[in-house]
Amino acid sequence: MTVAFVLAGVARADGPPSASPPEAPERITLAEALARARAQHPSLAIARQEIERSEGLLREARAAELPTLIGTGLFTRLDRDRVTSTGLKIGDANQWNTSLSLSVPLLVPTAWSNVNHAKDERNQARSNVDDVSRQLATTVARAYLGVILERRQVVVAERARETARAHFDFARTRLQGGMGTSLDDARAEQELRTNEARVATLSTALARARAALGAALSSDHPLDASDDVSLPVLPDVASATDEAQSNRADVKALRARLVGAQHSRRSVWTLYSPYLVGNALAFRQDLGSVLQPTHGWQAQLLLTLPFYDGGVRTGEARERSAVESEARLALEGALRGVANDVRVAFEVMVHQDEGLSAAREAARLARRVVELAELAYRAGATTNLEVIDAERRARDAETEAELAEDASRQARLELLLATGRFP
Numbered sequence: 001m002t003v004a005f006v007l008a009g010v011a012r013a014d015g016p017p018s019a020s021p022p023e024a025p026e027r028i029t030l031a032e033a034l035a036r037a038r039a040q041h042p043s044l045a046i047a048r049q050e051i052e053r054s055e056g057l058l059r060e061a062r063a064a065e066l067p068t069l070i071g072t073g074l075f076t077r078l079d080r081d082r083v084t085s086t087g088l089k090i091g092d093a094n095q096w097n098t099s100l101s102l103s104v105p106l107l108v109p110t111a112w113s114n115v116n117h118a119k120d121e122r123n124q125a126r127s128n129v130d131d132v133s134r135q136l137a138t139t140v141a142r143a144y145l146g147v148i149l150e151r152r153q154v155v156v157a158e159r160a161r162e163t164a165r166a167h168f169d170f171a172r173t174r175l176q177g178g179m180g181t182s183l184d185d186a187r188a189e190q191e192l193r194t195n196e197a198r199v200a201t202l203s204t205a206l207a208r209a210r211a212a213l214g215a216a217l218s219s220d221h222p223l224d225a226s227d228d229v230s231l232p233v234l235p236d237v238a239s240a241t242d243e244a245q246s247n248r249a250d251v252k253a254l255r256a257r258l259v260g261a262q263h264s265r266r267s268v269w270t271l272y273s274p275y276l277v278g279n280a281l282a283f284r285q286d287l288g289s290v291l292q293p294t295h296g297w298q299a300q301l302l303l304t305l306p307f308y309d310g311g312v313r314t315g316e317a318r319e320r321s322a323v324e325s326e327a328r329l330a331l332e333g334a335l336r337g338v339a340n341d342v343r344v345a346f347e348v349m350v351h352q353d354e355g356l357s358a359a360r361e362a363a364r365l366a367r368r369v370v371e372l373a374e375l376a377y378r379a380g381a382t383t384n385l386e387v388i389d390a391e392r393r394a395r396d397a398e399t400e401a402e403l404a405e406d407a408s409r410q411a412r413l414e415l416l417l418a419t420g421r422f423p
Contacts, residue, residue, distance in 0.1 A: 025210050027224040030144050030231075033217060034423055037140045038133060041218045047125075047132040054125040058118035064111035067104045074098070092286060099283040106278055106301075109270035116267065120260030127256040130249035136216075137423035141413055143209070143216040147225040149406040150206040156402060157202050160395040161195035163370065167387055168192045170378070184384045191388050195395070231412055232421045237346060240419045244338045247420035251338060254331040261324040268320060271313040274305040338418065345415035352404070352411040359397070359404035366390070366397035 028036070038044060074097040082091035105111060171188035174180030210222035217223060235243055245251060279302060284295040306313075373390040376382045416422035 025214075025222045025224040027226055029226045030141065030229055033140050033144055033213070033223070033225075034137055036217045036219070037136050041136055044129070044132055044136055047129045050125045051122065051129060054118070054122040058115070058122055061111070061114040061118040065105050065108055065115060067102060070101045070103075072099050072101070095286045097283070097285040099281060102280040104278040104280075105275070107274065107276035109273040110275065113267035113270040116263055117260070120256070120263055124253065124256045124260055127249070127253040131253040134249040134417075134423065138413075138417055140213075140216045141422070142410070143213040144225045145229070145406060145409050145413065147206070147209045147213050147223075148227060148229065148409075149402060150202065150209040151225070151227075152402045152405075153399060154199065154202045154206050156395065156398040157195065157199045159398070160391060161192070161199050163391055163394075164188070164192040164195045167374070167384065167391065171384060187384055187388055191391065229409060231409075232416055234412065234415060235419045235421060240342045240346070240415075241339050243421075244342050244419040245335050248338060248418075249420065251331070251334055251420075254327070254334050258324070258327040258331050261320070261327040265317075265320040265324045268313070268317045271316060272306065274303060276304075277302045341418040342415075345411065345418040349408070349411040349415050352408040356401075356404040356408045359401040363394070363397040363401040366394035370394045 076095040078093045081089055081093050083089045168188040171180055171184045175182065175185045210224055213225065214222045279300040282297040370390045373387045377384055377387045
């Protein structure tokens with residue numbers, strides 16, 4: 001019963017329930033949005049932690065080529081002192097044994113190779129941070145431009161609503177004065193309500209776009225965009241492809257991966273090489289013998305030469321060669337894609353700029369048509385059908401102009417992304 005009563009009350013309501021207007025979201029510039037994303041977004045923070053992880057792995061790899069010093073101590077408690085049958089004491093019940101062992105890698109090519117691999121992993125982690133930063137900046141910039149587009153469409157819809165309200169007021173005044181018709185009044189009111197609904201729909205889309213921008217920046221509240229969008233300078237057409245192939249973060253990441261794979265493949269020889277380690281041991285103990293006195297030291301040179309391992313090294317060599325080939329193919333494909341992206345981005349930008357100029361001119365002419373239709377209607381030369389049609393066409397033309405401007409901005413952003421100049 002309660003639910004039915006509430007629904008019935010909503011159905012009888014003349015308008016939406018009264019509520020306090022939401023606070024205006026914080027408005028930021030594109031540069032501020034990018035700076036916040038770099039400072040607080042989890043994906044970039046995780047990528048930076050990968051650098052720390054690679055530094056730790058490099059430190060571990062270097063430990064294998066550095067000396068190690070280990071000290072040990074052993075305490076033994078016997079049930080009683082050891083004595084001979086003649087009563088001579090030959091061992092205490094408490095016995096100590098201490099030693100100090102030093103191991104120095106002299107010839108360890110495998111360890112040296114592992115250090116180089118760890119350095120390559122670190123370089124790849126650094127390149128990955130730049131690539132993640134590029135992807136994050138792309139998401140933020142598109143969300144930012146999306147907010148601008150939605151807000152400008154709301155402005156267009158509000159302008160159309162005010163124009164329709166003025167026309168409705170005039171039609172109602174004429175009807176009340178006995179000079180208009182109920183048909184004109186109904187048409188004008190229908191157009192007004194249609195524009196009011198459009199404003200509400202676009203305002204909802206704007207709120208969602210602001211929330212999407214906040215999410216892109218990993219913010220806990222929606223954010224608004226400033227109308228002033230500052231993008232980097234566009235590159236020269238002739239040098240754009242070369243610049244993209246050398247500066248784009250994703251290409252740099254693939255190139256770093258290839259370098260690491262090449263180093264790994266070239267260091268396969270270390271799996272077949274011998275390795276030499278020097279060991280030194282100093283000791284002291286309570287109970288000694290002729291061969292093992294109570295204190296002393298000893299030194300060793302340990303040479304290891306692997307002869308046969310069942311095919312492990314052969315398989316490792318094939319794996320590393322395949323990884324290098326994969327990395328090379330990925331880089332070559334990316335370079336071809338970069339060249340294509342640049343050419344297409346330039347062409348799209350030219351077409352979008354042409355479309356923007358045409359759309360702006362169409363919007364200007366549509367507004368002029370509205371003025372002429374309104375003058376003719378007020379003079380009694382036409383019905384309000386022409387006015388309403390002109391208003392709709394003007395609204396559509398201004399919307400198309402805003403869409404064309406957004407497409408032009410997006411085309412410039414895509415060109416900057418393709419050439420590696422953004423962010």
